[in-house]
Amino acid sequence: MSLRVMVVDDHRASAEGLRDYLKEWGHEVSIAASVAEASQLLDTWRPDAVVSDLMMPPGPGGLALLREVRGRDPWIGFIMLTGFGTIEEAVKAIREGAFDFLTKPVDIDRLQLLLGRLGERNEMRSEVSRLRRKLSSLGETGVIVSRSPEMRRLIELMERVAPSSASVLITGESGAGKDFVAQMLHEMSGRARAPFVAVNCPAIPETLLETELFGHERGAFTGALTDHAGLFEHAAGGTLFLDEITEMAPSLQVKLLRVLETRRFRRVGGSEEKLADFRIFAATNRDPQRAVDEGRLRSDLYYRLNVFRMEVPPLRNRPEDIAPLAARFIAHFAKIEKRAVEGLSHETMGALEAHDWPGNVRELRNAIERAVVLARGPVIDLSDLPESVMKKVVVHARHGSAPVEPLEELERKAILRALEAFDQNKTRTARALGISLKTLQNKLKRYAREEVA
Known part of the structure; x- marks a missing residue:
């Protein structure tokens, strides 16, 4: 052109x-x-x-x-x-x-x-515009949603960074969706028609990772019977995504840095220089600065990768996204499993919103997949969820010699503590307790009258 x-x-x-x-x-x-x-x-x-x-x-x-x-x-x-x-x-x-x-x-x-x-x-300008519109509506069509302010800010940054050739370091807890962010950045860029090559660094033994990335020539080592193109070559014109970069051996980090700085590399056992024509994204579930301080990540490589930093928020910090994510996963797995599942019971939704989701979006996805398979009808019940998620807000009585309290008083304390836990949000409190919003409002009115009396 x-x-x-x-x-x-x-x-x-x-x-x-x-x-x-x-x-x-x-x-x-x-x-x-x-x-x-x-x-x-x-x-x-x-x-x-x-x-x-x-x-x-x-x-x-x-x-x-x-x-x-x-x-x-x-x-x-x-x-x-x-x-x-x-x-x-x-x-x-x-x-x-x-x-x-x-x-x-x-x-x-x-x-x-x-x-x-x-x-x-x-x-690709028209194509990028289409993908931006797609990204804005991912609550209905994708794995990640933008209902929460945190995700909206992340999506806005993605839209601005994607068309450039800048390196991106994606951070966040395991299961938060770092790989999906990398994939979407690639699809929104001018390299979308070229390969997106993802590498899970800790999944490949240290001794093999170098040849996987750089490739090797025939006879470079025992067992190298043919020439082998590495992932640098497979990613030509596209994007290379290095997941869990802090788990890469420091000696290999040095070689990667040289490739990124010179944009050239040689296969293992080879002498011919090849052009490294790919964009680089990297991800880690560690604090990158702490990883540098601990010697897990070379500082010079960190500075080269950290042109733009994108933090994917954990699911517990964006509860507004739980319901649309659950709906998206239900539709996805109901189609795959050929099940007529259409939604969640009120009690089940309350349990999902009350859970901390230490495994983030991945844990939610797995929980919904399991529930769709186990569901006996069109609605997912609480019993269809994994045991770790299948819980309500419960107040445990103190052990010891304290007298047993009346059931109504235990209920009152459970409701008030649940309200405090959900920052006085009555809708979420009602869902977590497995009662209707009207029932909760009626009980709170009665408690207020009793206090005045």
């Missing part, structure tokens, strides 16, 4: 050299020697991409131009060139909206690939 490209560099010879390559690839090119000149050119000529030097003394540099370009049109792809190659500068540029960065001397093959990605991104 032919693009309109603006090259901004105070070194005329460098700019002209890039211009010659770009024209050879079929792009339309304009050159500017400063931010001021580029700004004037932008008034009359809209590029699809800007390739700019970071430092252009004595005037403002590439970051200032990046901000101006983003202010004019955020869909103009911005590629930053730097002779310094520091992670800090690269991260700053990408966080402010740059599509990617290249170190000098410029890797021409990499530049051509980046421009190709920008072309694909432009073609």
Whole structure:
């Protein structure tokens, strides 16, 4: 795809050299020697991409131009060139909206690939819009929902980050949905038509993980009878997702970092350099800074991955999502299992909302799958849930010599403690207790009258 490209560099010879390559690839090119000149050119000529030097003394540099370009049109792809190659500068540029960065001397093959990605991104704008609409309605059509404020904030960040080429570090408890967030980021990006390759780092023995990622040549080690393309190659043009990155051996983390910085790698036992053309997402259920302090995650790799951090909230912090998630899973498993299950009893819904869900969305999904299979009719009853979930709010009497309290007094204490546990939310309290909202309201009115009397 032919693009309109603006090259901004105070070194005329460098700019002209890039211009010659770009024209050879079929792009339309304009050159500017400063931010001021580029700004004037932008008034009359809209590029699809800007390739700019970071430092252009004595005037403002590439970051200032990046901000101006983003202010004019955020869909103009911005590629930053730097002779310094520091992670800090690269991260700053990408966080402010740059599509990617290249170190000098410029890797021409990499530049051509980046421009190709920008072309694909432009073609995918309508597709991205469709996927954004899909993401906004995931309460009805997907595994993750956006009814809670926490998830809405996460989805908003996903929408903004997905079209870039920035690395993303996804954190959150086990079962919270980190892998699904990575998958959706890929589907919303310009790489959606290319492979999404997920790797569960602790699931592959340390001795095999390197060859799985890098691949190997025939004869590289005993048993290597044929050439083997690694996951870096399988992810070409797409996204590589490294789940539980903190479980990767530090020695392999060093090699991964080099690939991410140079965008090149060699198969184990090979001499030919190959281009690493993939976007990287990583995830961990650990606190990443603590993992760095404990030596589980190299600090330089952490900084390279942590361009954008996305925290997936645990299910217990977003109770508003439990009901729509449960409904989605019921529909999913009822279809798979060919069961005429249509919903949950009032008591069952109360138990789901009262549960802490230490296993998060995965635990809820498994609980609903089990309940759909066991349900004897169209409604899931409390007895269909796993024992760990099948519980109501119960007040345990103190052990010892205390006299037995009347049943009505025990009920009163249970209701008042349940109200306190649910922050005075009467609807959730009624569900957790397995009674109707009207019954709860009537009991509370009676307690109020008794206190006045």
